[in-house]
Amino acid sequence: xxxxxxxxxxxxxxxxxxxxxxxxxxxxxxxxxxxxxxxxxxxxxxxxxxxxxxxxxxxxxxxxxxxxxxxxxxxxxxxxxxxxxxxxxxxxxxxxxxxxxxxxxxxxxxxxxxxxxxxxxxxxxxxxxxxxxxxxxxxxxxxxxxxxxxxxxxxxxxxxxxxxxxxxxxxxx
Amino acid sequence: xxxxxxxxxxxxxxxxxxxxxxxxxxxxxxxxxxxxxxxxxxxxxxxxxxxxxxxxxxxxxxxxxxxxxxxxxxxxxxxxxxxxxxxxxxxxxxxxxxxxxxxxxxxxxxxxxxxxxxxxxxxxxxxxxxxxxxxxxxxxxxxxxxxx
Numbered sequence: 001x002x003x004x005x006x007x008x009x010x011x012x013x014x015x016x017x018x019x020x021x022x023x024x025x026x027x028x029x030x031x032x033x034x035x036x037x038x039x040x041x042x043x044x045x046x047x048x049x050x051x052x053x054x055x056x057x058x059x060x061x062x063x064x065x066x067x068x069x070x071x072x073x074x075x076x077x078x079x080x081x082x083x084x085x086x087x088x089x090x091x092x093x094x095x096x097x098x099x100x101x102x103x104x105x106x107x108x109x110x111x112x113x114x115x116x117x118x119x120x121x122x123x124x125x126x127x128x129x130x131x132x133x134x135x136x137x138x139x140x141x142x143x144x145x146x147x148x149x150x151x152x153x154x155x156x157x158x159x160x161x162x163x164x165x166x167x168x169x170x171x172x173x
Numbered sequence: 174x175x176x177x178x179x180x181x182x183x184x185x186x187x188x189x190x191x192x193x194x195x196x197x198x199x200x201x202x203x204x205x206x207x208x209x210x211x212x213x214x215x216x217x218x219x220x221x222x223x224x225x226x227x228x229x230x231x232x233x234x235x236x237x238x239x240x241x242x243x244x245x246x247x248x249x250x251x252x253x254x255x256x257x258x259x260x261x262x263x264x265x266x267x268x269x270x271x272x273x274x275x276x277x278x279x280x281x282x283x284x285x286x287x288x289x290x291x292x293x294x295x296x297x298x299x300x301x302x303x304x305x306x307x308x309x310x311x312x313x314x315x316x317x318x319x320x321x
Contacts, residue, residue: 128295132293133292160290163289168311170314
């Protein structure tokens with residue numbers, strides 16, 4: 001069922017015929033005004049055709065090529081049996097090398113970052129450890145050794161008490 | 174074309190792994206420090222700036238003067254070096270067998286030719302070892318070792 005607008009457009013273009021034409025013209029409330037509007041529309045149509053020609057396509061060949069490629073691709077997709085039967089597209093050796101190298105490089109970089117993720121580059125997550133310490137018991141018989149590991153200050157301290165005191169000149173550089 | 178690709182590829186890999194290796198070398202700063210209290214303390218050495226508050230908290234002194242120091246770049250991890258002052262020397266021997274927890278080191282503190290103190294430690298990056306040494310005059314000798 002055509003709408004009035006569709007019939008109107010078809011009437012202006014002269015595409016209504018027979019009973020449909022008669023029925024439409026009978027439905028027009030003001031036939032004279034409609035005819036005047038039709039003449040105006042046709043005049044405008046001929047005017048536009050005359051003074052506004054379609055711009056020429058600058059890259060016609062390229063456009064056609066793209067269009068043919070697209071059609072061919074869609075045809076292959078629609079018909080998987082045909083695409084399987086077609087000759088496979090191999091990458092050239094140079095491109096394969098580059099793709100492989102890039103993939104390996106990305107893998108290596110990711111691996112390095114994951115392996116170095118924690119702790120930060122400047123600090124280890126482990127506190128330094130004092131495994132053992134000793135003083136000469138003959139020279140310093142009263143010396144005592146205590147180890148501290150301060151997680152808050154991130155330092156390891158060896159606290160040695162009882163070493164023989166030395167005069168201030170030993171502080172020289 | 175293929176030859177150029179292979180060359181570029183080799184160069185890329187060299188840069189990647191060269192960079193990794195270059196970042197693997199670390200510097201150990203070792204120092205002999207005299208800590209004492211004065212009315213007008215001298216500014217602390219730049220090597221100790223980040224440790225100044227920790228040193229004050231632990232040892233109760235307000236001045237820390239470096240009387241001997243050494244900065245050693247560890248390449249193989251099995252190296253030795255010496256930080257010296259006029260009367261003291263700190264001999265550090267880095268042993269093989271380092272792992273991610275740190276460097277295995279042996280420290281010996283000498284007062285002239287006398288061995289005062291010896292210790293074995295595992296030194297981790299950015300986690301200093303501080304040793305409270307003998308009383309010297311009105312101050313204290315401290316030994317510091319840090320992987321920077």
